[in-house]
Amino acid sequence: MVKQPITRREFIGASAAAGAGLLLTSCSQESNQPAAGGKTSALSKINIALIGCGAQGQVLLDSLQVIEGIRLVAVVDIWDYNRNSNVARLKKNGFEVKGYENYEDLLAHEKDLQAVVVATPDFWHAPITNACLKAGLHVYCEKMMSNTLDGARSMVKTMRETGKLLQIGHQRRSNPRYIFALNRLIKEAQMCGRLTAAQAQWNRAKTDDLGWPKKTELKPEQLAKYGFKDMHQFRNWRWFKGLGGGPLSDLGAHQIDIFNWWFGKTASSVVASAGADYYQNHDWYDNAMVIYEFSLTGADGKPYTARAFYQVQTTTSAGGGYFEQFMGDEGTIKMSENPSITKIYREDRAKSWDDLVAKNFLSASAVERPAGDADKVDVRETAPLLQYDIPVSFNKKIHQPHLENFFNAIRGTAKLNCPADEAFSSEYIIHKANESVASQKVIAMTKEETEA
Amino acid sequence: MSEPVIHVFNHNAMATQFQVRIADEEKTYAAQTAQAAFALTDQLESLLSRFRANSDITQIAQLVVGEKLRVSEPVFACLDLARKMEFATRGAFSVTAAALKTQPAKPLWALVQKEFSIRCDSGRLEFDLGAIGKGFALDRMAEVLREWSCPAFLLVAGGSSILAGDAPKETAGWSCGLGEDHSTHRYWLKNESLSGSGLAVKGKHILDPRTGQPARRQNRVWALADSAAESDALSTAAMVLTESEITDVVAKNKMWLVFLNEEKKWRQLGLRPLPPMV
Numbered sequence: 188m189v190k191q192p193i194t195r196r197e198f199i200g201a202s203a204a205a206g207a208g209l210l211l212t213s214c215s216q217e218s219n220q221p222a223a224g225g226k227t228s229a230l231s232k233i234n235i236a237l238i239g240c241g242a243q244g245q246v247l248l249d250s251l252q253v254i255e256g257i258r259l260v261a262v263v264d265i266w267d268y269n270r271n272s273n274v275a276r277l278k279k280n281g282f283e284v285k286g287y288e289n290y291e292d293l294l295a296h297e298k299d300l301q302a303v304v305v306a307t308p309d310f311w312h313a314p315i316t317n318a319c320l321k322a323g324l325h326v327y328c329e330k331m332m333s334n335t336l337d338g339a340r341s342m343v344k345t346m347r348e349t350g351k352l353l354q355i356g357h358q359r360r361s362n363p364r365y366i367f368a369l370n371r372l373i374k375e376a377q378m379c380g381r382l383t384a385a386q387a388q389w390n391r392a393k394t395d396d397l398g399w400p401k402k403t404e405l406k407p408e409q410l411a412k413y414g415f416k417d418m419h420q421f422r423n424w425r426w427f428k429g430l431g432g433g434p435l436s437d438l439g440a441h442q443i444d445i446f447n448w449w450f451g452k453t454a455s456s457v458v459a460s461a462g463a464d465y466y467q468n469h470d471w472y473d474n475a476m477v478i479y480e481f482s483l484t485g486a487d488g489k490p491y492t493a494r495a496f497y498q499v500q501t502t503t504s505a506g507g508g509y510f511e512q513f514m515g516d517e518g519t520i521k522m523s524e525n526p527s528i529t530k531i532y533r534e535d536r537a538k539s540w541d542d543l544v545a546k547n548f549l550s551a552s553a554v555e556r557p558a559g560d561a562d563k564v565d566v567r568e569t570a571p572l573l574q575y576d577i578p579v580s581f582n583k584k585i586h587q588p589h590l591e592n593f594f595n596a597i598r599g600t601a602k603l604n605c606p607a608d609e610a611f612s613s614e615y616i617i618h619k620a621n622e623s624v625a626s627q628k629v630i631a632m633t634k635e636e637t638e639a
Numbered sequence: 640m641s642e643p644v645i646h647v648f649n650h651n652a653m654a655t656q657f658q659v660r661i662a663d664e665e666k667t668y669a670a671q672t673a674q675a676a677f678a679l680t681d682q683l684e685s686l687l688s689r690f691r692a693n694s695d696i697t698q699i700a701q702l703v704v705g706e707k708l709r710v711s712e713p714v715f716a717c718l719d720l721a722r723k724m725e726f727a728t729r730g731a732f733s734v735t736a737a738a739l740k741t742q743p744a745k746p747l748w749a750l751v752q753k754e755f756s757i758r759c760d761s762g763r764l765e766f767d768l769g770a771i772g773k774g775f776a777l778d779r780m781a782e783v784l785r786e787w788s789c790p791a792f793l794l795v796a797g798g799s800s801i802l803a804g805d806a807p808k809e810t811a812g813w814s815c816g817l818g819e820d821h822s823t824h825r826y827w828l829k830n831e832s833l834s835g836s837g838l839a840v841k842g843k844h845i846l847d848p849r850t851g852q853p854a855r856r857q858n859r860v861w862a863l864a865d866s867a868a869e870s871d872a873l874s875t876a877a878m879v880l881t882e883s884e885i886t887d888v889v890a891k892n893k894m895w896l897v898f899l900n901e902e903k904k905w906r907q908l909g910l911r912p913l914p915p916m917v
Binding site for chain 1: 675
């Protein structure tokens with residue numbers, strides 16, 4: 188019988204039967220991060236605020252509005268147009284929220300907050316996160332942690348000093364499909380055999396710079412107060428050095444983090460090439476190609492090197508969307524947040540995957556025909572090529588599980604899936620890729636330097 | 640009258656092409672405005688599409704009977720409108736019409752306003768917002784264009800639904816034809832929406848939610864209304880209604896008008912005044 192992906196509906200139904208829920212419950216991510224525990228009971232609402240209501244803030248708001256057990260009490264944005272429209276929209280949707288211009292005002296006025304979600308431009312992440320942690324709040328901060336390594340280090344330091352939780356927004360680390368693929372297929376079943384290479388990409392079409400509605404411009408003194416040269420830079424901060432880290436940090440951060448996570452090691456060297464060749468009014472490059480090396484140990488106990496290639500193109504959407512592909516000598520997993528892009532390939536030399544299908548580690552498009560005797564053959568209809576898939580479906584908004592993991596960690600019922608100290612290693616190798624572009628040299632990285 | 644300068648921008652979403660036309664505005668600013676409107680379209684698609692694994696609509700389809708799900712504001716608003724249109728058209732429009740292909744009866748559901756949630760009361764909530772979602776998106780895009788101070792616009796979804804904003808300067812409106820390219824049956828539209836439904840492009844794709852069978856009453860209809868969500872849903876409903884049923888439906892709403900074309904003769908049903916002809 189062909190096994191269908193387990194949907195939420197089926198999972199709820201199946202959970203009633205003893206043992207049927209093992210598949211998904213076994214997907215919980217392991218972490219060394221201690222749970223927050225503390226005063227917040229499992230039943231009480233967690234009061235939170237969102238700091239930064241731009242494009243990424245909107246994505247997080249979509250999830251925050253449907254997560255049970257939290258109360259969104261405030262939104263913060265220096266741009267009154269963004270702030271006021273979000274307050275109005277949230278009130279329309281039943282949320283009694285207040286709006287504040289900056290995080291200082293928020294901290295001064297909201298005394299019953301337990302946590303904040305930070306989605307500001309990167310260069311504000313460290314100061315805001317550090318201040319909120321010191322104010323006794325748990326923090327969910329979008330990646331990149333900071334536009335500088337010093338900023339990122341300071342966040343880890345403050346997290347440790349305050350004992351508060353700091354989750355970094357690498358949301359794939361809480362995605363049930365990613366967790367399942369790593370824990371069951373890569374680690375337990377070793378389905379790929381020896382992992383020899385990885386590649387990932389996020390290519391997107393050329394877009395014009397963002398504008399702003401007339402009469403909503405921030406005043407020059409206000410822009411200067413918050414570190415922006417002008418309104419164009421404010422709206423397009425991702426492209427400017429000193430504010431953001433360019434496309435490798437915007438898009439690549441998510442996927443380069445998967446290299447570290449799935450290889451179970453931090454890259455040992457990086458070489459990269461990139462250029463600001465297309466957009467003449469941007470600081471950061473438009474296209475980048477990066478190669479990392481990972482020092483791994485084979486099943487035979489011998490060390491070997493695997494390489495991972497990453498590309499981000501901001502002038503063409505060609506190339507098959509966004510994905511992370513891990514290639515081994517027995518199989519390959521092409522993962523994506525978009526399930527339609529996910530693919531699993533089996534090398535002919537690999538042993539049969541029937542047992543993995545039987546254990547529901549994989550779903551198969553058809554039953555594999557027995558090999559039969561070598562001296563005989565039966566002729567019939569053309570057999571379809573066997574196709575495999577991950578038998579876990581996931582219907583929530585893609586950021587929702589990562590936010591839920593954060594809130595559950597606050598309640599003491601989970602451990603963070605991406606605490607800041609773990610995220611720092613990915614942060615480090617991304618900054619070093621930018622450094623490699625600038626120096627045009629291969630940069631070696633020791634384990635010690637990649638840890639905060 | 641001089642010809643107005645109109646900037647045209649295209650974007651693929653919801654399995655069709657969306658178009659923003661902006662008049663009386665500088666080109667770069669118009670492009671940025673269109674970009675903001677298209678960004679909203681993409682966001683709406685991620686919430687409303689039944690083909691997206693993470694959309695609200697996909698999650699709703701997984702609800703078991705008695706279970707509730709808090710949904711995003713646009714999804715709640717769209718479903719609320721869909722429910723009202725289902726009532727107003729006496730069931731001729733329904734977002735659960737396609738569910739009849741896989742279920743013996745239409746599933747039942749309720750919106751819980753104070754929780755902004757939807758409850759599954761029976762069956763499987765297999766919603767298809769194809770006949771209202773694009774119109775709903777046009778209405779929301781229009782809000783963006785007005786926010787950006789670009790009131791003279793024309794929005795088009797897949798060629799079957801349009802929403803006109805203010806008229807371009809020195810014009811009587813946007814010239815909109817009923818039917819094929821360069822139709823001779825044209826009206827000047829402003830601040831209103833026109834949608835068309837028919838069997839020409841996708842064949843017998845419109846199911847009568849009351850029977851579960853493909854529509855057979857009309858071959859082609861157009862609906863005029865204030866909002867694109869309404870005109871979109873109304874034109875779909877009119878496909879499966881008899882002429883007397885359409886007359887009854889539009890009599891209840893003075894802002895609705897339905898156009899029928901049989902044997903090259905045009906007729907209008909409804910009390911809404913006709914816009915000026917081109």
